[in-house]
Amino acid sequence: MKDKIVIATRESKLALWQAENIQAQLKSLYPELLVELLGMSTKGDQMLDSPLSKIGGKGLFVKELETALLDGRADIAVHSMKDVPMAFPEGLGLAVICEREDPTDAFVSNTFSSIDELPRGSIVGTCSLRRSCQLRMNRPDLVIKDLRGNVNTRLRKLDDGEYDAIILATAGLLRLEMNDRIRQRIPAETSLPAGGQGAMGIECRSDDSDTLALLAPLKHEETTIRVTAERAVNERLNGGCQAPIACFALLEGDSIWLRGLVGSPDGKTMIEGEIRGHKAEVRSLGIQLADDLLARGADVILDAIYQ
Numbered sequence: 001m002k003d004k005i006v007i008a009t010r011e012s013k014l015a016l017w018q019a020e021n022i023q024a025q026l027k028s029l030y031p032e033l034l035v036e037l038l039g040m041s042t043k044g045d046q047m048l049d050s051p052l053s054k055i056g057g058k059g060l061f062v063k064e065l066e067t068a069l070l071d072g073r074a075d076i077a078v079h080s081m082k083d084v085p086m087a088f089p090e091g092l093g094l095a096v097i098c099e100r101e102d103p104t105d106a107f108v109s110n111t112f113s114s115i116d117e118l119p120r121g122s123i124v125g126t127c128s129l130r131r132s133c134q135l136r137m138n139r140p141d142l143v144i145k146d147l148r149g150n151v152n153t154r155l156r157k158l159d160d161g162e163y164d165a166i167i168l169a170t171a172g173l174l175r176l177e178m179n180d181r182i183r184q185r186i187p188a189e190t191s192l193p194a195g196g197q198g199a200m201g202i203e204c205r206s207d208d209s210d211t212l213a214l215l216a217p218l219k220h221e222e223t224t225i226r227v228t229a230e231r232a233v234n235e236r237l238n239g240g241c242q243a244p245i246a247c248f249a250l251l252e253g254d255s256i257w258l259r260g261l262v263g264s265p266d267g268k269t270m271i272e273g274e275i276r277g278h279k280a281e282v283r284s285l286g287i288q289l290a291d292d293l294l295a296r297g298a299d300v301i302l303d304a305i306y307q
């Protein structure tokens with residue numbers, strides 16, 4: 001058995017919180033084990049001011065971490081499942097998906113306490129096409145303005161008065177102990193979350209059986225089933241968190257309820273769907289739901305965006 005695990009991590013506050021959380025869980029499971037962090041800056045972090053669509057490419061925030069895993073400089077990388085691409089480089093894979101935090105989007109404002117309270121013409125910050133297309137659908141009168149940077153940067157821009165409100169993931173704010181910033185946890189009916197939102201996952205070398213064994217107790221069964229369903233939708237739609245795609249699964253006993261949508265960036269068209277079935281079939285349910293969305297017009301919307 002190994003006596004040391006090195007965790008490759010980005011250096012944003014949220015990434016560090018997540019890496020340290022896994023470090024603490026491993027330490028409490030294995031008091032003898034050394035668990036070290038290897039901080040690194042990724043291409044996505046270095047280009048925080050360019051619009052995401054310009055720097056392009058999925059997995060902007062994970063590539064450097066994966067290189068460290070393949071080099072053997074690190075053993076595991078902790079990710080927000082929302083940001084993890086479907087395909088892994090040869091030799092790497094997802095080891096476990098951990099218990100999900102609140103998956104909702106949060107409404108954050110220094111003036112208003114919910115979306116409904118926003119006056120006509122209010123400026124709302126987000127850089128997520130998924131969030132903006134749903135906002136535009138519900139509230140065509142709002143002005144949506146791009147908002148980039150890590151969680152702390154986005155909050156500072158709100159406080160500087162550039163926006164009347166911003167939308168962030170509830171999970172990130174809870175992890176950074178900024179609960180008081182959350183004015184409203186937006187219900188899934190109003191803002192359907194991104195696949196994997198609120199869940200952390202751990203990546204490692206596929207042939208590293210010692211590490212896989214050490215990580216096994218961190219797997220959360222219910223979250224794994226839900227996120228696997230959501231990722232099947234994204235896989236079929238060929239979309240990551242930069243696409244106007246939302247999907248969200250709930251487990252009710254042995255039955256899964258999976259909802260998904262694809263919206264046009266202008267907020268004028270929204271293709272929505274849902275499917276229910278047994279939890280053992282989540283991958284095929286996710287693919288069926290995606291195929292249903294594609295057949296009803298999501299293909300046209302996504303083709304225009306991926307072009």
Ligand SMILES: NCc1[nH]cc(CCC(=O)O)c1CC(=O)O
Nearest residue numbers: 080082168169171172197198199
């Ligand atoms: N795209 C950035 C990102 N990736 C994961 C989270 C939040 C934590 C999570 O969803 O697990 C965030 C910030 C946000 O969307 O506000």
